[in-house]
Amino acid sequence: MSASEPSAGPSVLSRVDLSAVAPFIALAALLVLGTTVSPRFMSLDNLTNVLTRSAFIATIGVGGTLVITAGGLDLSVGSMAAFVSGIMILFLNSGLISNPMLLIAFAMLLAIFVGALCGLANGLTTTLGKIEPFIVTLGTMGIFRSLVTWLAQGGSIVIKSPGLRDAYSPVYFGEVFNLPIPIFIILGVALIGAFILYRTAYGRHVMAVGSNEEVARYSGINVVRVRTITYVLQGICVAIAVIVYVPRLGSTTSTTGLLWELQAITAVVIGGTRLRGGVGHIWGTIAGALILEVIGNIMVLSDLVSEYLIGAVQGAIIVIAMLAQRSLSRPR
DSSP states (O other): OOSOOOHHHHHHHHHEEEEEEEEHHHHHHHHHHHHOOOOTTTTTHHHHHHHTTHHHHHHHHHHHHHHTTHHHOOOOOOHHHHHHHHHHHHHHHOOSSSSSSHHHHHHHHHHHHHHHHHHHHHHHHTTTTTTTHHHHHHHHHHHHHHHHHHHHSSSEEOOOOOHHHHTTTTOOOOOOOOHHHHHHHHHHHHHHHHHHHSSSHHHHHHHHHHHHHHHHTTTTTTTTHHHHHHHHHHHHHHHHHHHHHHHHHHHEEEETTTTHHHHHHHHHHHHTTTTTTOOOOHHHHHHHHHHHHHHHHHHHHHSSSSSGGGGHHHHHHHHHHHHHHHHHSSSS
C-alpha cells in the first residue's frame, strides 16, 4: 500500500455509528457494576424484576422514538397515562359486560382508542395549528392531569371487584415460559416499532421529515400526516403501557405517571436518537429504558447513592447524553 492510499482501519471506524452502539456498551458496564456492588443483583428474580419494571418506560419510549425522530416532542405522556388508566378503570367498574374476560378485553380496546385520540389531539394541534410541540404537549400535560384528578375527585380510582382484579392481574404478574408477560410485550412493541421505522416507506418519511422538513415537503412527503401519525402511535404506546400498569396496583391517581415523560425522553436520548430529529434507534431506546431501571436498581441494592436521588440522577443522565450527542455530531 502506497503512502498516498488511505488505510482501511479509519474508514471502517468512521462508518461505525457510535450513538447506536454506546447504549449497549453502557448497559453492559452497568451490569458489571451491579454485580460488584451487590451479590443479589445478578439473581434471576432481580433481573426479571428489572425487565418487568422497565416495561412502562420502554413501551412509551418506542412511541417517543418515532415522535422525536420526526422532529417532534411529547411532554404529556405521563399525564396521558394517568388519564387513560382512569378511563379504563372506570369502564371496568361500570360492569357493562357480565363476562369478566370480555370486559377486560373491551377495556383494553377502549384504552388504546383513548390513547390514540389523545395522540391525535397532540398531533393535529401541533401540525395544523403550527404550534411548537413543546408548548402543545406542555398544555395537554396539564389538561390530562386535571381531567384524571377531576374523575377521581382528588382521590384515587380503584378496580372495585376483587374477582376482576384477580382475572386481570396475570397481564403484569403472569409468566410465559417462566418469563414475565411484560417482557414479551416490550419485545413485541419494539419489533413493531423497529419494523415501522426501518422497513416501511412511512419510517423513511419519518426520518426525512426529522432531518429536513422543507426538503421532505418539496420531495412530496405529507409532513402533516407523517408527524400526526407519530403522535397517534405515541398515544397507542402509552395505552399499551397503561394496559400493563393497571393490574400492577389496580388503581390510578392524579400522580400516576409522574415524571414518566422525563424518563421516556431520557431513554430515547441515551438510546442514540437525536433530539433534533432525523435519526432514531428503537433498540437503543429499549437499552436506554433498561439503563434507567438498572441504575435505580443498583441505587436500591447499594449504599453508593440514596435511592431518593433517582430523579436527580436521571436528570443528569439526559444532560450528559445531550452533551455526548453534540460532541459526536460535531464535524471533525
